[in-house]
Structure formats: structure tokens, C-alpha cells
Amino acid sequence: MSTFQYALGLVLVLQAVAAAVATPFLLAHARTEHDHGPGCWWCHPHLPGTRSRR
16 A cells, blocks of 8 residues: 555545534534524634624
8 A cells, every 4th residue: 555545545534524513513503593694713714814794
């Protein structure tokens, strides 16, 4: 197995584990009944270095 194949496999496995861990949290957050509004960092992420227009 080449180093490239090992690195690619490792990246894919880490991605799959991260997705499996994050999925229950994303589902729980999406099923809440109240509106989070624009202040919810999960629903409305802010890009670093951008200014909010108020």
C-alpha cells in the first residue's frame, strides 16, 4: 500500500467518523420547535473577517 493510499483512506475514515458523530447533534438541533433567529451560530454561521450589517 502506498503512502498516498494510506493517507486517502485515513482521511475518508476520519470523515466518516466525524459525520457519524455529528449527525445526532444536527438532527436534535433541527428538530427544536422554537425559532433560533439570526443569532444562532449553528444555523447562521458567520465567516471570519466579515462585518455584520446592522
